[in-house]
Amino acid sequence: MTSRMAPRRRALPALLAAALLTVATLLVPALPAAAHDELVSTDPSADAVLDALPDRITFTFSADILPDQGATVIEVTDSAGASLASGAPTVDGSTVTQTLTGSASGPVSVLWRVVSSDGHPIDGSFSFAVPAASPTPAPTPTPTSAPTPSASATVTPSAIADPVATPSDTEQAASPLPWILLAVALLAVVGALVYLVTARGRGRSTGDRSAGTPGR
Template sequence: MTTTSAPRRRTLPAVLAAAAVALAALLVPASPAFAHDELVSSDPSADAVLDALPAQITLSYSADILDSEGATVIQVTDAAGTSLTDGAPTVSGTVVTQGLAGTASGAVTVVWRVVSSDGHPIDGTFSFTVPAAPTPTPTATPTATPSATPTPEPTVTVTATSAPTENASEASPLPWILLAVALLVVVGLVVWLFVVRGRRGSTGSGSAGTAGR
């Protein structure tokens, strides 16, 4: 009796230890059920390449997010650090929406912080890319080569100058005086010749009468 009971007492602690290990193994797979909520998806998704900045960002979580003032914070900035958020984020169950505004090019960074359903804050970050709009290449516009136009000959403008008019008040009377004197001299000579000839004629006829007598 004494020898058979001793081995049984020694195996009891080993059996209890094995049972504890088995119970721990069963509880380990169930541990994620007690983990904090997490981000399930986002729109746009991480590392996405978009044509332009979207109107809003949507974040979806594994459980409802606490909708309390100041609990949800979302920051969206472009490559230069300029904020792109428009207004405060809105919470609807498991979905958080943040409006965006402005233009962006390059990497856009999203930093978020919410309070999960168990009351613990969780946060994270991701980014997406908005390529810069390509700069339009100016097309060369064909330039019309100006044709050689004949050079117009210089126009000679002839200005008609009026002949100087003599002012009657300024004309000298000397030429007229000389002309009058010359006419008087000529007239005097003509009269004198007629007179002299007349005298000679009368004298000759008187002499002839006297000789007849």
């Protein structure tokens, strides 16, 4: 009885180590694949109110952006829908720059789409505002027949348009694959433990019956 139980006891740590190694092997490559790069900041920032349209917009991401031609798209439009972008965007590592041209008055909308370092496309939008210029008041003429001083005109500056919308980045749902693999691995470990415990119990029962039977 002792000789038959000894190999099973020695095999138990080996099976547990193999099961844990299987879980680690399945989860370690799968977890990083569930996360994608994201937009860290922009210049100008979302909801900013500027004195004039800037000459460029700069995007900073959490990792390098793939510089494939046509993969990076930046659209910048004014309140009337006219394009303010000049030429194609420039990708330099984790930084993307889009040159602007012309002038704008009111909200400026920005739509962007890039391909992150893992090959997955990400996109989003934000806006900032450029105030409308205040009109120049016309001078009030002074009557020549009256010695009274001329009256000054009161000018009310135009209201500043509010930005359109706050930025909304596309959120990528995490893949359920790591959890499925973890569940499979845990089931394998539990199955192995149940088998060993059952086999050990059968071995003890057999030994007890053998000990109770008188020798001939």
